[in-house]
């Protein structure tokens with residue numbers, strides 16, 4: 001059996017699309033209909049007329065697709081539990097307590113959080129939409145949950161008051177300025193492109209800070225011989241395809257929950273409608289509003 005051909009056949013038969021994040025295994029990215037960052041993929045999932053969405057990312061991404069399209073079958077073909085480390089750093093109870101502490105603030109939650117936290121929030125954001133969502137939401141004080149690094153990056157660019165939560169991505173927050181210095185020493189001068197989940201001292205060394213989609217675009221805009229990419233190294237696959245003639249250096253940033261999906265599990269998912277993701281109806285109803293608000297505020301002029 002030719003696995004890839006079988007996946008293509010099943011996709012047609014099931015009226016399915018495969019979405020994959022840039023951090024996924026290369027062979028998964030190659031099978032996907034769309035590869036992108038979480039904002040792009042959430043827009044595609046929402047607009048698509050497919051009946052089945054095979055979501056290749058981490059748990060919160062597949063849950064977000066289900067919340068935005070509850071009538072569709074969402075398959076999350078991870079062979080084992082695959083949550084982003086930030087998904088359990090906040091919880092609904094803590095958010096409700098914070099809201100009491102800051103009654104004039106609106107809660108903007110990074111999409112890398114559980115569905116329960118999204119349900120307790122006013123709006124969700126991704127790294128590529130965070131600034132627009134914060135600037136366009138009708139409040140001057142924002143409780144920003146859970147990533148403190150993304151919160152501080154937004155604070156650097158807005159006049160609104162950001163009240164950060166204490167969470168972070170373990171993979172991005174672990175990187176220190178000395179890691180960048182070491183890479184520069186070893187590889188010579190490079191333009192540094194970093195994700196906003198990195199700590200402020202690392203971002204301060206970067207020539208560009210932005211989401212994965214932003215980093216991919218920045219390579220086109222910033223002319224250089226060599227680039228140091230400071231985000232999860234799964235992005236190397238897309239970078240290599242888009243910029244085969246440029247040189248890149250990656251740090252040892254590896255997100256294991258992102259590597260739990262393989263062509264074999266995608267095949268199983270489509271063949272048996274296995275790995276279906278379900279959520280309680282009340283969570284879907286409450287979290288949907290905050291996800292739809294993200295799209296509204298991100299596109300508001």
Ligand code: SF4
Nearest residue numbers: 084085169171232255
């Ligand atoms: S790289 Fe960090 S933020 Fe992204 S999915 Fe992995 S743990 Fe979560």
